[in-house]
């Protein structure tokens with residue numbers, strides 16, 4: 001029997017997040033262009049007497065260790081489908097900012113699924129794993145596939161996107177998180193009484209990803225949730241300004257925030273912008289990363 005399986009899983013940034021009107025089920029239809037970035041959590045699955053979650057890393061204190069943890073929910077969902085006793089210890093080595101709009105919890109859900117699938121030898125197909133991911137959350141399927149993809153529906157229906165080069169990023173980690181439902185709720189409040197257009201992927205953005213051209217991508221980045229995140233957390237505007245002044249090609253809120261993302265031309269500029277963000281006092285931490293990155297995979 002396999003003794004332990006470790007799965008590495010990336011964070012994400014939304015290079016385009018086009019948000020439609022609220023649906024009757026409370027979700028919003030999206031044109032969500034996901035790009036996986038090289039900040040990783042690792043989930044290790046080991047046989048145990050009962051389902052147990054532990055977490056290490058600087059933000060570990062903010063991660064729930066009960067059955068609400070997306071890693072636990074993933075293990076339970078797979079076990080139920082295959083009639084397996086979910087007796088597993090899942091250890092999360094967390095490096096992705098918590099509640100930061102970088103899909104950290106979703107990443108752990110996808111990683112736990114891949115780890116338990118390997119540990120238990122369920123032999124689930126890719127499509128079955130993707131279906132479980134979609135039940136766990138809108139962002140979870142992308143954490144499984146990585147790379148770059150267009151998410152439609154509530155973000156769970158994925159079409160892979162070609163990426164023609166490496167993009168360099170700096171991520172400014174804010175103090176405290178933002179609740180994803182609260183940010184979508186603020187989007188609804190800000191757009192009340194307005195005609196919200198059908199979300200569609202930007203051809204210029206897709207072309208920029210395909211060509212690997214950072215300058216073109218900088219001109220095409222967009223996030224419809226940014227006004228809502230800034231409305232709930234006005235000081236984020238200072239973080240965006242600090243990174244732009246330091247030489248970023250473009251700045252935007254990552255997903256529902258409050259992490260802010262800075263696209264930079266190269267590694268050298270990334271280090272410079274990260275240092276300037278740290279000294280600006282407008283964020284708690286600054287992380288350098290490249291994209292695209294592979295989805296959840298056994299290491």
Ligand SMILES: C[C@](O)(CO)[C@H](O)COP(=O)(O)OP(=O)(O)OC[C@H]1O[C@@H](n2ccc(N)nc2=O)[C@H](O)[C@@H]1O
Nearest residue numbers: 026027028030137138139140154155180181184255256
């Ligand atoms: C902001 C993003 O991170 C961008 O990728 C995602 O849209 C959020 O994905 P997620 O965290 O996996 O969200 P879920 O766990 O599926 O949903 C949490 C809550 O976010 C809101 N939500 C989420 C996705 C979506 N397309 N429309 C929504 O309105 C709903 O209030 C929902 O109850």
Ligand SMILES: Nc1ncnc2c1ncn2[C@@H]1O[C@H](COP(=O)(O)OP(=O)(O)OP(=O)(O)O)[C@@H](O)[C@H]1O
Nearest residue numbers: 069070098099100101102103104105106108139180
């Ligand atoms: N494995 C997990 N890691 C982190 N948070 C988790 C996990 N499982 C459940 N959560 C809960 O989910 C909340 C959101 O955390 P997460 O790090 O996923 O946010 P996020 O990056 O903003 O998500 P997204 O970008 O998908 O909207 C946390 O406040 C926490 O209570």
